[in-house]
Amino acid sequence: MNEIPYEIIRSNRKTLALTIDSEARLIVRAPMQLGEDVIRDFIKKKSRWISDKQRYVRDFASKQSEFLLEDGENVLYLGKSYTVLRKDVQEVSTVGSFLIVPKNMTLEGYADWMKIQCDNIIRERVAHFANLMDAKYSSVKMSNAKRRWGSCGARNTLNFAWRLVMCPQWVIDYVVVHELSHITYKDHSARFWARVATFMPNYREARDWLRLNRRIMEVI
Numbered sequence: 001m002n003e004i005p006y007e008i009i010r011s012n013r014k015t016l017a018l019t020i021d022s023e024a025r026l027i028v029r030a031p032m033q034l035g036e037d038v039i040r041d042f043i044k045k046k047s048r049w050i051s052d053k054q055r056y057v058r059d060f061a062s063k064q065s066e067f068l069l070e071d072g073e074n075v076l077y078l079g080k081s082y083t084v085l086r087k088d089v090q091e092v093s094t095v096g097s098f099l100i101v102p103k104n105m106t107l108e109g110y111a112d113w114m115k116i117q118c119d120n121i122i123r124e125r126v127a128h129f130a131n132l133m134d135a136k137y138s139s140v141k142m143s144n145a146k147r148r149w150g151s152c153g154a155r156n157t158l159n160f161a162w163r164l165v166m167c168p169q170w171v172i173d174y175v176v177v178h179e180l181s182h183i184t185y186k187d188h189s190a191r192f193w194a195r196v197a198t199f200m201p202n203y204r205e206a207r208d209w210l211r212l213n214r215r216i217m218e219v220i
């Protein structure tokens, strides 16, 4: 059997973990001292899971052609896939599994609409979690970023990519909790992740979702 190529990231963790990134590469997270033979055995045992995930990521990538906001195209909104339907209407709306889009709306116009929706949702979630976490932020802005979902500046200015509006609500919540946790810890230390976990126990799933779906940032 051919060996599956992988990238290894060693750290102070105690267990082995496998992930498939958005380029369908296998990433192995391993304790500092763990031998390569143990790692290879583990990969062999998980080979079915690995090939399934890699196939999923590659299939998804090949389906991503240029998005034009035309009838019949699929678009993600809050983690749900909608089919674009152009109609003689003034406003964007959702009806069942359809995203109704005004006939004359451009892709830029739709991006503006997404930005407004994202801004409303994020502000509400930031206020909600900041209250729970007793976190004092100075501002909230939407960013055009295609490489990062959020950031927290030295003066606790929060930035969120408006493309987050394509993600499920619980994933958006994770990004909000992540950035609000940076108000307390400006790093990605164990203390930082412990704080994230306190308010978002399933944060690892959200990170996986973002990693697997990173390509959605490129669609619009």
Ligand SMILES: [Zn+2]
Residues within 6 Å of the ligand: 178, 182, 187, 188
């Ligand atoms: Zn961070």
